[in-house]
Amino acid sequence: MTTNWSTLRELLLPTAGPRGRRVESALRTAIREGQLAPGVRLPSSRDLASQLGVARGTVTAAYTQLVAEGYLTSRRGSGTRVATGLERAAPRPEPAPAPPRWRFDLRPGLPALSAFPRGEWLAATRSALAELPDDSLGYPDPAGLAELRAELAGYLGRVRAVTATAEDVVVTHGAAEGLSLLAALLGGRIGLEVPGHPDQFPLVAAAGATPVPVPVDEHGVVVDGLGDCRAVVVTAAHQFPLGVALHPARRHALLAWAREYDGVVVEDDYDAEHRYDRPALRAMQAMDPTRVAYVGSVSKTLAPALRLGWLVLPPALRTAAVRHKRLTDLGCSPLPQAAFARLLASGGYDRHLRRTRAIYRARRDALLTALAEHLPAWRAVGVAAGLHVVLRLPDGMDDALLTGRLAERGINAVALSAYADDPPYPGLVLGYAATTPDRLRAAVAEIAATPPR
Incomplete structure (x- = not known):
């Protein structure tokens, strides 16, 4: 006889123990431990018997016993439900307090989330999904969707003077994953700007590297403070939070340090698209693609919720970065990647x-x-x-x-x-x-x- 697994209302219960008592015991435990909340409607006796592979009479007897014990209530027309007002053996933890609501x-x-281009994103998603090959719905390329990497290489070259091909780009879950990936690959002491983003210190430490505070003055990061760091993370175009641009002399000094000590400059280009009273500055990556790892994302341009970012990597780091992505998360979802690629290609992002x-x-x-x-x-x-x-x-x-x-x-x-x-x-x-x-x-x-x- 073929079992029919199509059921009206599912209920997952353990099946160990003697058949006559196991349903009753499993239901009682699920109610006491909070798996079944007060007021939840249970499957019909016929439906649950089919799911569990037992006789309907076994389920009916269990329901009857638990109604008698006060764990369940049964009323004609409304089915069998978990009783309210029961003591729990293991009460649920209190929910975390909600963040304050600020005036x-x-x-x-945070960008202007209300300005998110919903219509264009929806159109790009529909177009991308319609044209996406079936093969692209399998496990993705850990480096990222080829179409997006090509579009990003062109876009970054056009607006940030980044020197890259599609092979140099790795798509990430936002800039945070990009920084974490680099910290894991590079290890050692990694310099972080101070003042700077405080969350970068625990992020780098969690990836197995040692965060090192490096001071910032009116010209940007102080290169003399790098010492024997393996890498340094800089917000060269618009330092966070002081807002200064890295002075040209400091840029050259930073690259000279990287060449002398075999170091890596991690350029966090977090908001370079937003400028008002000055011309755009070229990315540091364009000055030496072999020593600068470029990090970007859509978190300050579209929305942080998309969790889309990218790395443009020096040749020595590319293979290891793709391997790390494959081992840690199997790559990013192709669907938002394909939509963003369409938005870039159509001019919608510009x-x-x-x-x-x-x-x-x-x-x-x-x-x-x-x-x-x-x-x-x-x-x-x-x-x-x-x-x-x-x-x-x-x-x-x-x-x-x-x-x-x-x-x-x-x-x-x-x-x-x-x-x-x-x-x-x-x-x-x-x-x-x-x-x-x-x-x-x-x-x-x-x-x-x-x-x-």
């Missing part, structure tokens, strides 16, 4: 960037105008590009204390001291990309009305 959320790093640059310029200008009106003694730094500004506070002011006072008023403004134990000055790092001009003006008025001490 004004000015944290840096159109989106033109639209968002206009949005971000208007928001930046609104923020700067409001700061000049309400807080003229506080100076905005790093305003020519990016998605955030640093608001330099008067010397001696405690930026962490001010951040706490602002939080009490529902304003999320990150202190510069959150990015370094000894920052160059007290400040607030204000992201403006995700907030409308009117809301930015209102937020600045609230900041100005907040006592700093």
Whole structure:
């Protein structure tokens, strides 16, 4: 007799033990341990008997016994359900507290998510899926979809002067995976900018390397602080969070260090597409593709939720990087890769960037105008590009204390001291990309009305 596994309502239960009691015991345990929540409707006796391969009478007897014990309730027309108000042998853990709902959320790093090109992304997804060969729905190439790697090589060469072919590109789950992969491959001591992104330190350590703080001044990363590092991660086009561009002399000194010590420069080009008052800077990778590993993503241009990023790698790292991808995650999903490739090929990505640059310029200008009106003694730094500004506070002011006072008023403004134990000055790092001009003006008025001490 062929078993029919098509059931109306499934229920997974262990099957060990004597047939007559195992259903009753398994149901009782599932209810006591919370696998079956109060009020959940169980399968019919016929359906569950078919799933478990037992006689219907066995299930009926188990249901009857558990109704008598108060674990189940049975009512004609509504089926058999788990009773409410039962004591649990192992109560479920409390859910994690929800993040606070800010009146004004000015944290840096978020683009205007409402500007995501939903229509163009949907059209690109449909087109890509319609044309995607069946073979591409199997396990993907760990280096990434060939079509996307070719489009990225062309795009990065056009807008960032990156020297690359499709073979040089590896697609990643965002820039974070790219940095983690490089840390795992390179090992040793890896220099990280300070002030800089604090999450990079535990990320590099988790990958098996040793994070080393390297100071940043008004010209960018201090090359003399690298010592015997195996690599250094730099935000050359727009340092995070200070907003300075790496000085040309520092760029040359950094590459000279890499050649002398057989080091690698990891160029995190996290928001280079966003510029307003200065021309685009060429990527460092173009100066020496054999010494610079280039990292990028769509997290600051489209949306972090897509988890799409890329590496452009020196020849010595390519094979090992693809092998690492194969061993750790078998590669990234081809479907969003194919959609993004279509968006690049159609010009939709360029159109989106033109639209968002206009949005971000208007928001930046609104923020700067409001700061000049309400807080003229506080100076905005790093305003020519990016998605955030640093608001330099008067010397001696405690930026962490001010951040706490602002939080009490529902304003999320990150202190510069959150990015370094000894920052160059007290400040607030204000992201403006995700907030409308009117809301930015209102937020600045609230900041100005907040006592700093």
